[in-house]
Amino acid sequence: MESINAKYVSQKISKTRWRPLLASSLQQPDIFVTGSWDNEDNKVSFWSIGNNGVSAMEDGFEGDPQLLCEHKHDGDVLDLQFLDQDRIVTASSTGAVTIFRHHQNSQTVSVSQHWERAHRYPCDNAPCTSVVCSSPEIITVGEDGRIIVFRADHNGVVRVIENADSSTIHAVTYLRTTEILTVNSIGQLKLWDFRQQSDSPSQIFSLSGDRVPLHCVDRHPNQQHIVATxxxxxxxxxxxxxxxxxxxxxxxxxxxxxxxxxxxPTNPDHLFTCSEDGSLLHWESSSHSDMPSFLQGGRNSSMISRSALAPAGGNQSLISTWLSGDSSKGRVETTHMLPSQTLSVNSLDVLGQCLVCGTDGEAVFVNRQVAI
Incomplete structure (x- = not known):
């Protein structure tokens, strides 16, 4: 708790992401971006937790995130992802998809590409709900049930799966280079293989029983068959x-x-979730007795059905700690990362030992010492 900095930003934060590090970098991340929603004027804002020429004491306490630059955003920012070190892609409630470029020398932001009403109904806009990038490729999904493929170096649309879903697609992520996963509002997880010309998913997974809407999805960085929703x-x-x-x-x-x-991304025995209930949880799947100190005291144990979660000899093991198929004797340790919250925690991102999250309480929380 002591290492968390709260920054009040006077806008509801819908999404937040760390700028990716160069492959050769040994540094911790120092720049993140936020997108806002439900404000009179929504913005995309770049923040620094390093020096970057800004006095650490200029606007608050040392270690406080400092605003570098920002740009007006039409509609709510429903998702944002970095395309590379300098460019981010946003998904808007207006149905638009936009690439913003961060000019680090001048600390300004400009629009470098914009696809108006990429997602739409016959007579109205449809919110673009999620985006995933693998430069130069950009894939978006929306409330209109469409999947759209763009290229950052191409003005047009590369491919559209027009009726990918009859319900709202809430999120998308890559499974492999040519495959994506989507989740929808009737509790389905769908796998799409872009090597096929078919406009149908190659596999459909679903929650048994009630059709509980799925809002988010991520895949294990080392063992790509393991997916969390x-x-x-x-x-x-x-x-x-x-x-x-x-x-x-x-x-x-x-x-x-x-x-x-x-x-x-590099220690996938650790997983993070955030919720409308105002909480941010850190999950650790190892069952080692020498539990790290940040989990000592006040920790919860969540029983897993059908999964033992015994140690599997490291992240690269053929059997993941998340899928150790014994009886349900194993436990997952969880810890609350935030002081008591009442308003929704809408977004989180973790890179290295740094975690950032954004809330409806018009605050951004940064933890630079996550015990991984």
Missing amino acids: GGQDGMLCVWDVRQGNTPFSLMEAHSAEMWEVHFH
């Missing part, structure tokens, strides 16, 4: 897309909608 009921679902069409395990996570789930 979260949805309206606050449950954390872990899937093995190689077998079966229902979740491998279900965990009680939050008391309201889960908005985002993220595996740590």
Whole structure:
């Protein structure tokens, strides 16, 4: 708790992302971007937690995020992702998809590409709900049930799957270079293979029983068959897309909608979730007795159905700690990352030892010492 800095930003934050580090970099991340929603004028804003020529004491306490630059955004920012070190892609409630460029020398932001009404109904705009990037490729999904493929170096649209879904697609992520995963408002996880010309998913997975809307999805960075989702009921679902069409395990996570789930990109035994209930959770799947100090005291244990989660000899093991298929004797340790919150935590991102999240309480929280 002591290492968390709160920055009040006078706008509801819908999304936040760290600028990716160069592959050769040994530094911790120092720049993140936020997008706002439900404000009179929404913005995309770049922040620094390093020096970057800005006095650390200029606007608050040392270590406080400092605003570098910002740009007006038409509509709510429903998603944003970095395309590369200098460019981000936003998904708007107006249906538009925009590439913004951050000019680091002058600390300004400009629009470098814009696709108006990419997502739309016959007579109205349809919100673009999620975007995923693998430069120069950009893939978006929307409330209109469409999947659209763009290229940053191309003005037109590369491909459209017109009727990909009859319900709202809430989120999209890559499974592999040529495959994506989507989740929708009737509790389905769909796998799409772009090597096929077909406009149908290659696999459909679903929650058994009630059609609980799924809001977010992320895949394990090392073992790509392991996928985590979260949805309206606050449950954390872990899937093995190689077998079966229902979740491998279900965990009680939050008391309201889960908005985002993220595996740590380099230490995927750690996973993070945030929710409408105002909480941000850090999950650790190892069952080692020498639990790290940040989990000592006040920790919770969440039982997993159908999964033992015993240590599997490291992240590269053939059997993941998330999918150790024994009886349900194993436990996952969870810890609350924020002081008591009342308003929704809408977005989180984690890179290295740094975590950032944005809330409806018009605050951004930064933790630079996450114990991984």
